[in-house]
Amino acid sequence: MAKNLSGDLQVASAxxxxxxxxxxxDEAGQWTDRLEHAAVARxxxxxxxxLERARAEAFTVVDPFLVAVTEDDDxxxxxxxxxxxxxxxxxxxxxxAADAVRNA
Amino acid sequence: MRxxxxxxxxxxxxxxxxxxxxxxxxxxxxxxxxxxxxxxxEEQFKPLRLHNGLYLQLHAYMLRxxxxxxxxxxxxxxKLADISRQYDRGYGHFxxxxxxxxxxxxxxEAPDALAALAEVDMHAMQTSGNCIxxxxxxHYAGAAIDEIEDPRIWAEIVRQWSTLHPEFTFLPRKFKxxxxxxxxxxxxxxxxxxxxxxxxxEQGEVGFEVIVxxxxxxxxxxxxxxxxxxxxxxxLAYLESTLRVYNRYGRRxxxxxxxxxxxxxxxxxxxxxxxxEAEYAANRDGALRLPPATIEAIARQFAPPTLPPRLVxxxxxxxxxxxxxxxxxxxxxxxxxxxxxxxxxxxxSLKPAGxxxxxxxxAQMEGVADxxxxxxxxxLRVSHEQNLIFPHVAVEDLPRVYRELAVLGFAEANVGKIxxxxxxxxxxxxALANARSIPVAQRISNHFASLARQHDIGDLKIKISGCINxxxxxxxxxxxxxxxxxxxxxxxxxxxxxxxDFGRTAIGSxxxxxVTADKVVETVDAIVATYLEARREGERFVDTYxxxxxxxxKEKVYxxx
Numbered sequence: 001m002a003k004n005l006s007g008d009l010q011v012a013s014a015x016x017x018x019x020x021x022x023x024x025x026d027e028a029g030q031w032t033d034r035l036e037h038a039a040v041a042r043x044x045x046x047x048x049x050x051l052e053r054a055r056a057e058a059f060t061v062v063d064p065f066l067v068a069v070t071e072d073d074d075x076x077x078x079x080x081x082x083x084x085x086x087x088x089x090x091x092x093x094x095x096x097a098a099d100a101v102r103n104a
Numbered sequence: 105m106r107x108x109x110x111x112x113x114x115x116x117x118x119x120x121x122x123x124x125x126x127x128x129x130x131x132x133x134x135x136x137x138x139x140x141x142x143x144x145x146e147e148q149f150k151p152l153r154l155h156n157g158l159y160l161q162l163h164a165y166m167l168r169x170x171x172x173x174x175x176x177x178x179x180x181x182x183k184l185a186d187i188s189r190q191y192d193r194g195y196g197h198f199x200x201x202x203x204x205x206x207x208x209x210x211x212x213e214a215p216d217a218l219a220a221l222a223e224v225d226m227h228a229m230q231t232s233g234n235c236i237x238x239x240x241x242x243h244y245a246g247a248a249i250d251e252i253e254d255p256r257i258w259a260e261i262v263r264q265w266s267t268l269h270p271e272f273t274f275l276p277r278k279f280k281x282x283x284x285x286x287x288x289x290x291x292x293x294x295x296x297x298x299x300x301x302x303x304x305x306e307q308g309e310v311g312f313e314v315i316v317x318x319x320x321x322x323x324x325x326x327x328x329x330x331x332x333x334x335x336x337x338x339x340l341a342y343l344e345s346t347l348r349v350y351n352r353y354g355r356r357x358x359x360x361x362x363x364x365x366x367x368x369x370x371x372x373x374x375x376x377x378x379x380x381e382a383e384y385a386a387n388r389d390g391a392l393r394l395p396p397a398t399i400e401a402i403a404r405q406f407a408p409p410t411l412p413p414r415l416v417x418x419x420x421x422x423x424x425x426x427x428x429x430x431x432x433x434x435x436x437x438x439x440x441x442x443x444x445x446x447x448x449x450x451x452x453s454l455k456p457a458g459x460x461x462x463x464x465x466x467a468q469m470e471g472v473a474d475x476x477x478x479x480x481x482x483x484l485r486v487s488h489e490q491n492l493i494f495p496h497v498a499v500e501d502l503p504r505v506y507r508e509l510a511v512l513g514f515a516e517a518n519v520g521k522i523x524x525x526x527x528x529x530x531x532x533x534x535a536l537a538n539a540r541s542i543p544v545a546q547r548i549s550n551h552f553a554s555l556a557r558q559h560d561i562g563d564l565k566i567k568i569s570g571c572i573n574x575x576x577x578x579x580x581x582x583x584x585x586x587x588x589x590x591x592x593x594x595x596x597x598x599x600x601x602x603x604x605d606f607g608r609t610a611i612g613s614x615x616x617x618x619v620t621a622d623k624v625v626e627t628v629d630a631i632v633a634t635y636l637e638a639r640r641e642g643e644r645f646v647d648t649y650x651x652x653x654x655x656x657x658k659e660k661v662y663x664x665x
Contacts, residue, residue, distance in 0.1 A: 019210040020164035091532045096465040098194020
């Protein structure tokens with residue numbers, strides 16, 4: 001499917017104050033930990049408004065900012081940059097489990 | 105200076121230390137409460153949390169815990185395991201500054217984690233901010249056969265002097281001090297803001313060579329000798345004078361030019377020396393000139409453990425050496441001579457094939473603590489190469505220690521070899537990084553996993569950083585790998601010939617154009633192949649590189665890509 005790679009599409013992200021977890025602002029102005037629920041701004045003015053809303057809702061998060069994303073025809077949103085992909089998807093390798101003893 | 109009863113083999117907190125740390129925890133608890141209640145903005149709160157070692161990274165808060173001069177008791181390591189399990193995801197990352205980082209701390213629980221740390225006389229102060237950071241030291245300290253004096257005595261004195269030092273809490277930039285007491289530098293003293301090297305002069309006196317202005321990062325520099333020989337009891341006054349000159353003249357207008365290395369480079373070491381000596385002349389006989397009794401009281405706490413006589417040559421060890429090739433290799437690479445006959449220093453490799461370098465699970469930390477209690481006087485060291493050290497192991501016990509480490513996955517016979525890779529957390533965790541480090545290290549580690557091949561290649565240090573801040577020390581890797589971002593693509597710049605050995609300290613030279621992530625292993629393979637073809641008998645990788653230069657490596661790498 002075709003992707004919108006123009007960089008015009010943006011979502012607002014931040015880290016949650018209590019635990020630092022990655023969150024995005026949804027259409028209702030709530031912070032969600034699910035990227036698929038993020039509100040997408042489709043032009044420059046929309047992005048400005050989204051960032052203003054994010055800052056207005058910043059009581060429970062740290063330093064909101066805009067993230068450039070792509071969107072598939074089916075509406076699936078994905079960040080453009082590797083940094084934001086990692087923020088959205090987590091570590092790119094398997095971390096050690098608490099009770100792991102390797103090679104045991 | 106404060107002294108406690110010498111009931112451990114390293115400094116034990118007294119009431120003053122405990123009160124200071126405990127009050128700091130209470131203070132931070134209140135600051136966190138204010139932040140969560142909205143009484144403090146992030147702008148107001150950020151410096152407060154950073155002063156307590158709490159960073160906000162890509163996915164979560166990260167707590168950087170200070171391990172002064174890399175020395176830990178088994179009890180402390182057990183508590184770190186507890187904390188990682190209770191307040192984090194059950195693992196931690198040992199860093200190139202001998203600290204431990206926990207990557208998934210919740211802000212609301214951070215004060216409880218700090219309170220738990222305080223129970224074992226630990227904290228996270230001065231692991232961030234423009235202050236004097238945790239003082240690092242030789243990880244063989246107190247056990248090394250080549251040691252002139254235990255550098256931790258002085259590291260502890262510096263720790264006490266620098267902790268919450270009001271004049272040096274807001275320096276132009278962060279300030280890192282490393283100390284070695286051996287001629288074979290294992291503390292990388294020439295690439296620190298101040299490096300201190302204990303040595304004995306022709307009169308038989310032991311004092312410090314004071315080295316200033318080393319560092320890695322954006323502008324790597326090798327430190328220069330500020331004072332060739334400084335009497336030990338003058339150390340604090342001299343350090344204070346040096347920091348005062350830096351505080352006065354160090355640049356505050358440009359973050360990238362604020363480290364002392366830039367000041368030394370810009371004014372020259374002679375001018376720097378003049379300024380420091382003038383300051384020192386006015387201060388040398390003040391309160392910072394420590395009385396011998398104070399120094400001796402601190403030194404007594406680092407008195408070596410009484411090690412009962414043990415066999416110098418063990419039949420069990422020799423038999424297993426013959427029967428078990430991996431054990432024989434482990435003895436060669438992971439076991440170092442101890443100053444007491446019948447004992448050895450053992451390095452637990454936190455670099456098993458394909459693992460994130462320097463990471464240990466809570467269960468592994470507890471297993472290491474068990475081994476330390478059974479075989480190493482309940483003592484441990486953390487190395488800047490991201491491994492754990494048992495400083496006092498009886499030679500007879502080596503087969504048992506090897507077996508128990510193997511259960512933990514920490515018996516890889518690769519210390520100093522190509523898979524003993526230093527790597528920063530990189531873009532998987534770090535808000536400053538441009539590229540990933542750990543997955544690159546894992547791929548190289550898997551590719552060179554064969555121990556026989558690693559030992560054939562010999563000593564070869566690969567160091568990987570995910571950005572120019574160089575937490576992975578790539579500038580001083582025999583092979584240095586720096587991750588960069590070019591138009592959204594991770595590229596890796598390769599440098600060769602870096603070294604931290606004393607007298608041969610060198611910054612590596614960039615080999616050529618950066619390579620893509622999928623070509624890094626191939627590139628390292630080509631570099632190693634070039635070395636193997638060109639090396640002479642007994643020649644290490646870095647020696648061959650120095651002899652033949654970069655050209656054969658370039659031809660092999662860029663001809664083959």
